[in-house]
Amino acid sequence: MFTDVFEVTLLSLQVxxxxxxxxxxxxxxxxxxxxxxxxxxxxxILSLINTGMSLPPVVVGLFVAIMLWRSGPLGSLSLxxxxxxxxxxxxxxxxxxxxxxxxSALQQLDPRLRLQLQGxxxxxxxxxxxMWREARLPLLAALMAGFGSVISExxxxxxxxxxxxxxxxxxxxxxxxxxxxxxxQNAIGLSILLLILAYAVNLGLTLIQQRGTH
Amino acid sequence: MRSTWVSLSFxxxxxxxxxxxxxxLSIKDLQVNRGHQTVLQVxxxxxxxxxxxxxxxxxxxxKSTLLLVLARLLQPLTGQLYFRGTPIEQENELAYRRRIAxxxxxPLLLHQSVFDNVTTGLxxxxxxxxxxxxxxxxxxxxxxxxxLADRPAHRLSGGEAQRTSLARAFALQPELLLLDxxxxxxxxxxxxxxxxxxxxxxxxxxxxxxxxxxxxxxxxFLGDRVAVMLGGLLRQVGEPQDVFTAPTDAEVAAFVxxxxxxxxxVISVHDGQVTVDANGVKLEAVGDTSVGKSVLFCLRPEDVTxxxxxxxxxxxxxxxxxxxxxxxxxxxxxxRLVVDCGVPIVSLITRGSANEMKLVEGMEIIVTFKATSVHxxxx
Numbered sequence: 001m002f003t004d005v006f007e008v009t010l011l012s013l014q015v016x017x018x019x020x021x022x023x024x025x026x027x028x029x030x031x032x033x034x035x036x037x038x039x040x041x042x043x044x045i046l047s048l049i050n051t052g053m054s055l056p057p058v059v060v061g062l063f064v065a066i067m068l069w070r071s072g073p074l075g076s077l078s079l080x081x082x083x084x085x086x087x088x089x090x091x092x093x094x095x096x097x098x099x100x101x102x103x104s105a106l107q108q109l110d111p112r113l114r115l116q117l118q119g120x121x122x123x124x125x126x127x128x129x130x131m132w133r134e135a136r137l138p139l140l141a142a143l144m145a146g147f148g149s150v151i152s153e154x155x156x157x158x159x160x161x162x163x164x165x166x167x168x169x170x171x172x173x174x175x176x177x178x179x180x181x182x183x184x185q186n187a188i189g190l191s192i193l194l195l196i197l198a199y200a201v202n203l204g205l206t207l208i209q210q211r212g213t214h
Numbered sequence: 215m216r217s218t219w220v221s222l223s224f225x226x227x228x229x230x231x232x233x234x235x236x237x238x239l240s241i242k243d244l245q246v247n248r249g250h251q252t253v254l255q256v257x258x259x260x261x262x263x264x265x266x267x268x269x270x271x272x273x274x275x276x277k278s279t280l281l282l283v284l285a286r287l288l289q290p291l292t293g294q295l296y297f298r299g300t301p302i303e304q305e306n307e308l309a310y311r312r313r314i315a316x317x318x319x320x321p322l323l324l325h326q327s328v329f330d331n332v333t334t335g336l337x338x339x340x341x342x343x344x345x346x347x348x349x350x351x352x353x354x355x356x357x358x359x360x361x362l363a364d365r366p367a368h369r370l371s372g373g374e375a376q377r378t379s380l381a382r383a384f385a386l387q388p389e390l391l392l393l394d395x396x397x398x399x400x401x402x403x404x405x406x407x408x409x410x411x412x413x414x415x416x417x418x419x420x421x422x423x424x425x426x427x428x429x430x431x432x433x434x435f436l437g438d439r440v441a442v443m444l445g446g447l448l449r450q451v452g453e454p455q456d457v458f459t460a461p462t463d464a465e466v467a468a469f470v471x472x473x474x475x476x477x478x479x480v481i482s483v484h485d486g487q488v489t490v491d492a493n494g495v496k497l498e499a500v501g502d503t504s505v506g507k508s509v510l511f512c513l514r515p516e517d518v519t520x521x522x523x524x525x526x527x528x529x530x531x532x533x534x535x536x537x538x539x540x541x542x543x544x545x546x547x548x549x550r551l552v553v554d555c556g557v558p559i560v561s562l563i564t565r566g567s568a569n570e571m572k573l574v575e576g577m578e579i580i581v582t583f584k585a586t587s588v589h590x591x592x593x
Binding site for chain 2: 116120
């Protein structure tokens with residue numbers, strides 16, 4: 001039982017951290033570009049991203065399941081019911097959150113800050129890095145929101161992971177299973193574990209976020 | 215400093231004079247549109263090595279837009295920027311921006327210590343740690359904020375923040391300094407002190423500067439040349455004295471208000487009564503200055519009265535000069551007269567009075583004005 005719990009917890013953490021990391025990799029540059037570009041369709045894209053922030057996980061799960069189904073377009077990759085499938089689904093859930101909140105974090109900065117940085121000789125990359133540092137509080141909040149949206153998510157994990165013991169069972173799907181069996185004690189135990197995990201990750205990020213603030 | 219005439223000798227062709235334009239920065243055929251509206255149009259503007267060009271104009275005249283174009287931070291519809299003769303294009307834009315420095319009205323400091331803020335541009339340029347530290351400490355000291363080095367920038371007063379912003383720009387040792395109304399958000403005593411300190415620093419470093427302001431006093435105090443901007447157009451560019459005594463048109467004249475500006479030197483100060491020598495003419499004023507100081511003697515045309523009686527005539531006006539009318543320009547119900555009294559003095563009287571007195575160009579006349587009407591600006 002203990003090794004099972006440990007395995008499930010570790011997988012939960014791994015899958016959600018990787019999905020958050022990939023979302024950051026996509027969302028930070030994309031959100032920055034959306035915030036800083038003067039593209040004509042920028043507002044339309046931002047409205048789509050903001051809608052994406054409230055994508056229901058079951059809808060994402062359905063979409064990813066159709067794509068990865070053995071007879072689906074990406075069926076030949078044999079990814080359905082693997083941890084990678086869960087990561088893909090969770091990335092689709094978290095990326096719009098990170099992107100949208102990154103864009104809003106940077107748009108909150110004084111628009112003239114960009115001119116000032118360039119006027120001091122910043123290259124585009126130096127300017128962007130300076131702006132990220134300046135907006136690090138809301139940017140880390142974006143990261144926490146992204147992680148929060150996937151660690152607690154159950155629908156997509158269930159649909160594309162399949163809740164297979166020793167393979168794709170994560171904390172949330174395990175809680176659903178235990179509750180379904182009427183094993184409330186187990187379900188409560190796993191829930192507390194999930195809460196502790198979420199708290200630990202967010203505590204780490206909060207400490208980074210609040211470093212150097214007064 | 216300004217355009218220089220260079221004589222070149224050729225044995226066969228004789229002497230040829232070439233006007234060598236030593237402009238450090240020049241812009242030609244500039245036009246900036248916002249939507250379909252033209253907000254800025256400048257046919258040509260040259261900024262010369264070592265000069266301080268003050269651009270004055272009311273709010274919304276396009277001054278800040280011009281500065282952003284000069285910093286190559288705003289792409290104009292048309293117009294080419296040349297820095298030391300080289301056109302600035304996209305490829306050399308960053309290199310150009312690393313030779314200049316920009317200070318905006320808001321200090322826009324980063325959420326870091328004062329010290330780290332001053333290092334910002336130096337880090338962008340990839341200088342060595344030692345060099346960054348040296349220059350930062352040096353400029354913190356020059357701007358008298360060394361004691362604030364470790365303080366978070368968001369805990370500074372307005373004046374301290376603007377000092378940090380200036381240190382951040384000066385530390386870059388720029389070839390060109392662009393200042394956009396840096397003191398307009400500050401209270402008067404703070405502004406006065408910073409203005410004086412900036413004046414000294416500019417004189418010591420000799421950095422070519424474009425200084426934008428809507429304040430005439432600031433422009434006269436700092437500017438070697440003054441450019442008047444109205445409605446998106448550069449209406450007049452010249453030495454302060456020229457811009458103020460010979461405005462190109464009524465709008466510029468109305469904006470500058472003070473039309474007589476004479477440079478001179480204080481020769482005596484007694485009980486707040488100041489005597490200024492300007493081109494050999496002794497002028498009286500009231501003010502707080504000291505002997506030997508070089509000053510600008512400013513006078514509004516409506517404060518100058520004219521009379522044709524030559525006999526003694528009791529008046530409280532301390533200044534009484536005789537001169538010759540060199541120009542009469544009607545301007546609505548008024549007539550604007552320039553009288554040469556050894557120095558040019560501008561007077562504004564009603565056209566009715568001008569007709570009654572039968573004033574014509576070339577006529578001898580007495581000019582009087584009160585010492586209290588004079589505005590002295592120390593240089």
